[in-house]
Amino acid sequence: MSASPATSTWVIDPAHSSIEFAVKHMVITTVRGTFSRFEADLDIDETDLARSRAAFRIDAASIDTRQPDRDNHLRSADFFDVANHPTITFSTTNIERTGAGTYRITGDLTIRGTTRPVTFDAEVHGPAKNPFGKTVVALSVTGKINRKDFGLTWNAPLEAGGWLVGDEVRINADFELVKNA
Template sequence: MGIFGRKESKPQPAAAAPAAAGADLASLTGDYTIDPAHTTIGFVARHAMVTNVKGSFTDFTGTLHLDGADPSKSTATIDVTMDSIETGNADRDGHLKSSDFFKTDEFPTMTFRSTKAESLGGDDYRITGDLSILGVTKPLTIDLEFNGAAKDPFGNERVGFEGKAEILRSEWGLTWNAALETGGVLVSDKIKLNFDISAIKNA
């Protein structure tokens, strides 16, 4: 049943199955807040055409609305503080915050607002929305896998997802680069995005 519940392995009479499914759907349908302490919003860029540089954002907020009866009505929002970018190198982080890249003084926030959600079958889903960076808004499609639902030791009802997407940074005005003597460029245009999300159901 995927994102909104799974069928139990215990055999049941055919007439009872819809009721059990409905109970699972009802328990997961609702509004959720993304837990930043257990969520990763990351990216990977190709550097000098020979290796990958990985980074993430450590300061963000987000919400999910899951609709068990109709997954297409599910929604997601994320707001990311661009100054929270981390790549494991302070000089590189400073360069990324500068006018060559994210211009964080002028554009402190990156946002995503979903416009469409769809089931791909099983635990796989796809969400499309508007990604805004540097004041430029372009569509972004994220493929998601539902990792399950559980109640943690503190009584929080959680759901988890893993997601991935690819963008061309130049489409958002991120065009800085440097040519290599051997050919090619220092930073790839294609950026891989990855998401590991834990969200808590609102009371």
Template sequence: MKKISTFIAAAMLFVASSVTAQTKWNVDASHSNVKFSVSHLVISEVEGSFTKFNGSIDAPAADFNNAKVEFTVDVNSINTDNEGRDKHLKSDDFFNAEKFPQMTFKSTSFKKGKGNNYVMEGDLTIRDVTKKVKFDVAYGGSVVDPWGNTKAGFKTTTKISRKAYGLMWNKMTEAGGAVVGDEVTIILKLEFGKAK
């Protein structure tokens, strides 16, 4: 009887440890995108993207609550469909990609809200400036693909001040409006694969 009780206790401990075990997820860049938009001449918006990036999630639970997120973006991969503008954005007027080739984000909090909505907070570093940022996160769910890989999808959005990160360049129109707006909307649509 004692052996049976010991076996049951060991089995329960194994199940509990399996449930609470940390799960690693890596971004699937081929099915993800990192985009941004900013106002131009007050009357319209210019959109762009970064084509090279990497990220991971360490999740202590199946619902991703309290997960740890890290993300890195290659600044030199910026693309706004205009070669001259991309070159200007890489210059010291904006990102100074030569000196600061990466943007990084490390989460400090990932909390589940209503339904599939989460709030993620963390440290975003652009150039040599690090500031706290809050992201709204929508969890699209998880699924096993035809090749047996477990995937999870997220849409993440936030708004930041570019000037707060030292991206200061601007000029004024004749009417007094800024050529480039200060507020930048960031939208990430990300698919992660569960590490095997």
């Protein structure tokens, strides 16, 4: 993305950012995980954040649920199929201000080669100066998707009823964005 005169380019500070997800396991418990490698192109209009644009890329193989066998299964063709679909992407199509520092972000999410429009809620905090004199903004994003909408359909029935893996995936992401000089 190239910045227009009204926008400035920002980068994610990976040391102060995270992408996390949570999904029900065996109907009764929640499994949480993260993606540790991601990047974005960010053009932020500081006078009207609703005119900003962002394109995120997540390395699907960087999934981590703190259980290596499960992580390998999630990387397999049963789930993310990282050999054929190594990247998860999200590109904004609309940003709507919903209140003081709150926004509704709509965009195209692509997982496993399937693209669907999704909407997330976001809170923006800042700007502020970090200890190195750089301008930073914090962005917290929350939302839900149905994994089956993206071709992640593998599951196993439970003897007592229900399914091993829930369909709803809750997403929480926190980013510290640093303004390029």
